[in-house]
């Protein structure tokens with residue numbers, strides 16, 4: 001393999017890796033506003049649930065269909081759809097709670113529909 005071919009494949013592989021690993025445009029949760037909303041909605045919640053919920057959401061909720069972003073539904077719609085979906089995703093009760101908190105917080109933060 002020539003040097004430039006080798007370099008080319010390294011660049012190609014790294015590009016694929018970066019693309020595959022980037023979250024599917026779900027909002028990130030590293031901001032104070034999300035934590036503040038979490039404490040309003042769920043006074044006893046652990047702020048770490050947001051990052052955990054985000055990870056679970058991006059890893060589990062786009063497997064059977066496209067990832068439905070938090071802002072794509074109203075809070076009322078999410079309250080109906082999250083219990084059956086967290087069951088479909090076979091999440092533990094704790095994980096289901098983290099996903100629910102993440103979705104409801106980001107729904108509220110981003111204004112939703």
Ligand code: HEC
Pocket residue numbers: 057060061062063064065068073081082085086088089099
């Ligand atoms: C095992 C497959 C599967 C997994 C995993 C899954 N879903 Fe679904 N989801 C479906 C199917 C099938 C439908 C459409 C039929 C229905 O509404 O039950 C659906 C529909 C939806 C809808 C649209 C419902 C509506 O009426 O607008 C939303 C939103 C949704 N899922 C969110 C999620 C979230 C959030 C997760 C992660 C906790 C998730 N889904 C995980 C299979 C799945």
